Amino acid sequence: MSEPTFCQSCGMPMREPQDFGGGRQDNLYCVHCSDEQGTLKPYEVVLEGMKDFAMRSMGVSEAEALQMAREGMARLPAWQNVQA
Amino acid sequence: MPTRAETKQETRLKILAAAKAELVENGLLNVSTLEIARRAGVAHGTVFFHFQNKEALLQEVLDRELLQVTNDLYLRLHGPHDLVEMLHIYLDFLEREEGFFVVIAREKPFYPPEFRRIILGREAAVRSYFYEALEQGIAQGIYKQVDPSMALAFLFATLDDYLRLRQAYVSEGSVIRARRQALVETFIKFLSTKE
Numbered sequence: 001m002s003e004p005t006f007c008q009s010c011g012m013p014m015r016e017p018q019d020f021g022g023g024r025q026d027n028l029y030c031v032h033c034s035d036e037q038g039t040l041k042p043y044e045v046v047l048e049g050m051k052d053f054a055m056r057s058m059g060v061s062e063a064e065a066l067q068m069a070r071e072g073m074a075r076l077p078a079w080q081n082v083q084a
Numbered sequence: 085m086p087t088r089a090e091t092k093q094e095t096r097l098k099i100l101a102a103a104k105a106e107l108v109e110n111g112l113l114n115v116s117t118l119e120i121a122r123r124a125g126v127a128h129g130t131v132f133f134h135f136q137n138k139e140a141l142l143q144e145v146l147d148r149e150l151l152q153v154t155n156d157l158y159l160r161l162h163g164p165h166d167l168v169e170m171l172h173i174y175l176d177f178l179e180r181e182e183g184f185f186v187v188i189a190r191e192k193p194f195y196p197p198e199f200r201r202i203i204l205g206r207e208a209a210v211r212s213y214f215y216e217a218l219e220q221g222i223a224q225g226i227y228k229q230v231d232p233s234m235a236l237a238f239l240f241a242t243l244d245d246y247l248r249l250r251q252a253y254v255s256e257g258s259v260i261r262a263r264r265q266a267l268v269e270t271f272i273k274f275l276s277t278k279e
Contacts, residue, residue, distance in 0.1 A: 004158060011151075012209075013158040057208040057215055059233045068201045068208070075147070 009033035009046055009078040029078065043082050047073060096134045098124040103145045108183040112142055112199070113191055139196070146199060149184060150206035153177055157213055167217045167227075167275075171268050174210065178243070179260040182250075189247035211236050218275075227275040239271055 004013035007030035014020050014030050021027040022038020029040050032049060040046075050069035054060055060068070073079045086094070102123035106115050117138050121128040135141035156177055157170075178185055192200055214236055221227040243260075246267075250259045 004155065013155055015158075053212065054205070054208050056233060057211040057236075058204055059237050060204065064201070064204075067197070068205050071198060071201050072205045 007033055008076055009040060009073070010050060011072070011076055033078075040078060043073075043079060092134075095124075095126060095130065099126065099131055099134055099141070100145055100148065103141055104149060104184070107142070107145060108187055111187050111191055112146075113194060115142060117141070139198075143199065143202060146188075146202050147206075149181070150203065154206055154209040157210060167214070167221060168268060168272060170214060170217055171271070172264070174214075175260055175264045175268070178247075179258050179264070182247070182258050182260055186247045186250055189244050207240070211240065214239075221275075225277060228277055230275065235275060239267075242267065 004015040004019075006012065007014055008028045010030060010033050012019070012030045012032065014025075017023050017025055019030055020038070021029045021031055021034025021040075022036065023031075024038050027034065027038045029038070033041055033046050035041060041049075047066075047069050050072065051062070051065045054065035054068045055062060058065070073082075099120060102120045103115065105123055106120050110116075110119075115138070117131050118128055120141070121131050124131075131141065135144070153174075157174065188203060192203055195203075215232045218227060218230075218232040218235060222229060222232070246253055246259045246263055253259045254262045
């Protein structure tokens with residue numbers, strides 16, 4: 001079983017073709033962080049997605065979920081140069 | 085002969101391993117960088133050559149350790165899976181790393197918010213796998229029509245309680261090992277549409 005790579009936008013493990021943006025296994029970004037062509041979505045769109053993910057999975061408040069998303073993304077390569 | 089980069093990476097990993105061991109033994113709140121350096125067999129200054137400060141080092145320990153959980157689950161759970169099987173895979177991991185998770189469960193109310201959010205972020209990733217399995221089971225009529233988020237909140241709160249108050253539940257040995265069968269059976273029984 002091959003080791004996954006990780007989405008450089010959200011950290012999600014990627015191994016199967018459907019995990020990768022645009023279905024391309026050389027893509028740095030996952031299917032959730034990319035559009036249909038595999039291009040990385042804007043910061044605000046990814047942030048909103050990650051906030052919703054945290055709220056749904058953990059039931060935390062919107063404020064906490066937003067902060068989790070901001071800090072999580074700040075540690076990832078795709079967003080190193082973004083002022084959050 | 086190892087390259088300079090390889091030696092640097094090896095030292096970094098030694099420090100991280102030592103920090104984890106120190107955390108498990110003494111808790112994250114009482115971690116001493118002097119002790120970490122001693123365990124790793126490096127000079128105190130070397131710790132700060134590799135990590136900006138104690139907080140950065142501890143953040144990375146937490147992040148790496150918790151990343152293991154999500155990666156392990158991803159590798160084993162990718163694709164449709166039985167909720168019971170998933171629970172046992174997760175409990176296997178908790179049991180193996182119980183010392184680490186006991187410390188986290190006890191201390192996390194006192195952690196700086198950034199540390200707490202690292203933990204919550206990784207837990208969200210773990211829960212998302214269970215959320216999908218639960219959603220599938222509800223759609224198939226195997227489980228009752230419950231809010232998956234709330235059902236998982238009950239499960240994870242119980243696990244947290246067992247880890248946090250381990251000595252109340254077992255006088256020795258693993259609390260996860262002692263409680264897992266009853267936990268899984270009861271959780272599934274609550275959810276199941278079959279009488």
